[in-house]
Amino acid sequence: MRLAAVNAAAAGEGCVPGMSLATARALLPALKIAAADPQGDARALAALADWCRRFTPWAATDGADGLVLDITGCARLFGGEDRLLDRLLAALRRFRIAARAGLADTPAGAWALARFGGGGVGDRTLAPPGGTGAAVLPLPAAALRLPPAVVAELARLGLARVGDLAALPRAPLVARFGADVLSRLDAALGETTEPISPRSESRPWIARHAWSLPVATAGVVEAALTRLLVGLGAELAEAGLGVRRLCLRLFRVDGGIVRLTVGAGRPTCDPGHFARLFALRFEGLDLGLGVEAMILEGREPAPLGTIQRELGARPGRAEEELPRLLDRLATRLGEGAIRRFEPVASHLPERSVRAVPAMLPSAVPATVWPRVGARPLRLFPAPEPIEAVAAIPDAPPPLFRWRGRVHRVARAEGPERIAAEWWRRREPSADDFRDYYRVEDRDGGRFWLYRRGPYRVQGSASWFLHGLFA
């Protein structure tokens, strides 16, 4: 086993990468080791490159241990190159990442300065604008990012520094070492440009269409949209992806932009489904004097879920059709209008159910509804005050008036005492409870009444009707 990398403390004791573990242990018995994980490192580096996008849109990974950022035009947003580096390096220190920065006019120059510049002083080496050549020339030849064999060959010939190479005539250099040395030298000194390819964000899923003349007929727009949907759907299907949201922007000739968004409960790439959803939104659409162009953009791409069917079961229409139906309903009525019920662990009747969007998969697959006392079929969002007087404690009123009608109680069950959730109250009170009664009047109407707080002889207790039983 060999060392793949060492930290500064281990390096100070003489450990170097490539050394066998036994030798390193002999040098430093207290050495702590961890298995190298090149793939994990690469993933972490890629994530760090994405994170660096806060400084510049042009950020990319560089080799196994480097990041390259093109901060052209970005430095002034952070108060100068030095301040940008301050923030970048401070953040990396917070992540407990030991980093060195080099800043130069060329990527190759910055690479050389970050790894070989400064002679180990500080955590950064800056070449002033136009000074990259001067800063790179004194560095060792290895700073040109040449293969180790070439560096050893150059050293054997006494060409230890970049400046030694730059001083030589170019033709013999190419003849002896190949074109690579020269191209690396030119890249470092800024003789040639070396573009960097930023890590691309996830691919945008965009389709567009422009008309040569403004179009004011919804049918024409819809036909073009269908073509865009088919094209985008095919691209998505090829990538094995679906989208949960499609945004359509229609650019009107008067400068207005009409935005339409449709959503799907689960990712899909089916153009027909999205076409139906858009058709629901096209009703009453104001195209003004006409539309010149439109852009269709897919958002929230996600892998297409595979539909599992029972072995031997014929392809069911229902399980595929239900999400589509919910999408159509949600597109027309809004996602908040279609709900499923989920139980909540609360004794208060009005808090015992939660309505969750039906588009989302149920959080509780096999829902278990707690078995509590009889609960009404209709529960009023706001309990309605009733006129009632109970003659004796712990008994329902013999008659009550609700919505202007007098009901004579023939049968009753209760009380079921439900205390307020004191942990929600700022000032909990022992009297903060409700005594519920299920009563039946002489006509058979069944109601859920409650008295708020304890019984009072004076008849000032407040009674409410909270729900209706079947």
Added chain:
Amino acid sequence: MVSVTRPTVLELLRERILRLEGLPPLLAGREQAAPLGVPEVDAALPWRGLPRGAVHEVVALDRGAGTGFAALLLARLAGAGPILWCSRRGDLHAPGLAAFEVAPERVIALAAPSPEALLWAMEEGLRSGALGAVLGEVSALSLTAARRLQLAAAGGATPAILLRSAGAEAGASVAVTRWQVAARPSATSEPGVGPVRFQVTLARCRGGAPNAWLMEWDDATLRCPVAADAADRPARPEAA
């Protein structure tokens, strides 16, 4: 050789008329009909139950009782499929549904902003064929809208229940059955409220005759209590 007798001709004609109207035919509808589980009622229905791809109407003379009876019909019609419950107010209480054989997690509750949106949602749900049943709490309903619902129910082979309040005009309708439901006092010798009782009137039934029953639901079975029991009598037997 069996000679064609008059009842067969009549039956065939009835079948033809029903098919023309987009209603479930009697003979084929019998296999798909959902029995109520109450022998007296099922025997009175031409389909020996409730046909599935059709609109049924429940007029709630008592709001609670009507909701309960509609839930019982839903449980029988919907099979294992999800139920779309379209309403304009949000006072449906899910834990209460469980006592009427409708598992609350099967219910998709839709809050419609307008009567038109409610009818559109019902139609869309019926046509999709993805649901076990669709219930709509509707007030006014034009003949055209009712007809559209009936066609959607037949097209998607999905039953629809219109839950209407007592005040709604009970005029023209294309519903296959119309039930009027009123609450009746429960009868039990135990203290407290007994099993739920409804006075159910089959006010209209295509190909059948109007009828009325007293029904009782005791959290497990729906039945018609015996006549003696049904008679108005003191809530508790008088001690001798």
